[in-house]
Amino acid sequence: MQTNESLAQSFLRLVTIMDELREQCPWDRKQTIHTLRSLTIEETYELADAISDEDWKSIKEEIGDLLLHIVFYARIGREQNKFQLQDAIEGVCTKLIHRHPHIYGDIKVQDEEEVKQNWEKLKLKEGKSSILAGVPVSLPATVKALRLQEKAKQVGFEWDTREQVWDKVKEEMDELQTAVQHDDKTEKENELGDLFFSLINYARFLDVDPETALDRTNKKFIERFTKMEQQAIAAGKPLAEMSLPEMDAIWNSIKKQKQAD
Numbered sequence: 001m002q003t004n005e006s007l008a009q010s011f012l013r014l015v016t017i018m019d020e021l022r023e024q025c026p027w028d029r030k031q032t033i034h035t036l037r038s039l040t041i042e043e044t045y046e047l048a049d050a051i052s053d054e055d056w057k058s059i060k061e062e063i064g065d066l067l068l069h070i071v072f073y074a075r076i077g078r079e080q081n082k083f084q085l086q087d088a089i090e091g092v093c094t095k096l097i098h099r100h101p102h103i104y105g106d107i108k109v110q111d112e113e114e115v116k117q118n119w120e121k122l123k124l125k126e127g128k129s130s131i132l133a134g135v136p137v138s139l140p141a142t143v144k145a146l147r148l149q150e151k152a153k154q155v156g157f158e159w160d161t162r163e164q165v166w167d168k169v170k171e172e173m174d175e176l177q178t179a180v181q182h183d184d185k186t187e188k189e190n191e192l193g194d195l196f197f198s199l200i201n202y203a204r205f206l207d208v209d210p211e212t213a214l215d216r217t218n219k220k221f222i223e224r225f226t227k228m229e230q231q232a233i234a235a236g237k238p239l240a241e242m243s244l245p246e247m248d249a250i251w252n253s254i255k256k257q258k259q260a261d
Contacts, residue, residue, distance in 0.1 A: 015085065018071045022079075033076055040069045052215055098122065120154040131155055142211050145200045162205035169198045224254050 021028040043065045050058035074085035099122050101107035102115065109115050120131050128134060131154065135147045152158065159165050176191040203210040228250045232239045239247060 014067065014071055018068070018075050022072075022075050028072075031072070031076075033073060036069060036072060040066070043069060052212065116150075117154045120151065140211070142196075142200060142214065145197050146204060146210060149201050149204055159201075159205070162202065165198070165202045165205050169195070169202055172198045224251065224258070227254050 023029070043062060047059065047062035047066060050062050071085065074083070074088060077083045077088075078085065097104045099119050100115075101118070101122075102109045107118065109118065123134060124131065131151050132148055135144060135151065139147065159168070172191065172195040176188070176195050179187040179191040200210045203213065228247065229239055231250050231254075232242060232247075237246075
């Protein structure tokens with residue numbers, strides 16, 4: 001059974017190994033926060049894939065990889081006299097206590113929505129210039145749109161019903177069609193972006209994560225397209241030599257087979 005003491009020992013072991021690698025391994029010595037950045041992003045996406053697949057073995061492994069990166073950045077920060085690992089840990093502990101007054105103070109909350117509203121109010125008091133300021137610039141567009149909408153909701157900038165949101169989706173669809181008729185690339189891009197933003201908002205009202213939904217569709221497409229390639233090869237006629245109706249017939253057959261399963 002894991003204890004706090006054994007957990008602390010394991011964490012210190014990781015820190016010690018990181019120190020040894022930084023001092024003795026040519027590759028680790030060469031790394032900077034900038035060379036690590038892309039690797040950290042890759043590790044984060046690998047964790048995201050494992051979560052989507054509910055692959056707990058991989059989740060465990062990827063969490064370990066990310067933890068290594070965190071310790072690595074802290075080691076570099078120490079070398080450059082910017083901060084210590086303990087500073088980062090104490091900083092997040094202090095922030096968590098400050099932003100949870102309903103746990104560590106005398107504030108009362110009714111539900112998770114009140115918790116999030118209080119969280120945003122506290123961040124503004126801490127010096128944030130805007131309620132949207134905490135959304136990372138480099139987030140993927142779909143995730144960023146969702147986070148922007150969630151944050152705007154905390155100050156009451158929100159539709160009342162999902163029917164209103166769907167009306168907005170239809171309005172944006174009409175505006176996109178008008179842009180298509182004008183055949184202006186910038187206008188089409190703007191209106192398509194507005195439509196995507198409205199659809200993401202509608203997904204939020206359906207309590208569906210749009211990133212997860214789209215990722216699931218991507219995986220479904222890959223699976224069906226790969227099967228279509230395999231069936232075409234088995235029939236002795238590669239996809240590149242097939243007509244669209246022929247490919248469509250195989251595609252529909254695969255869809256029906258999947259639905260039957």
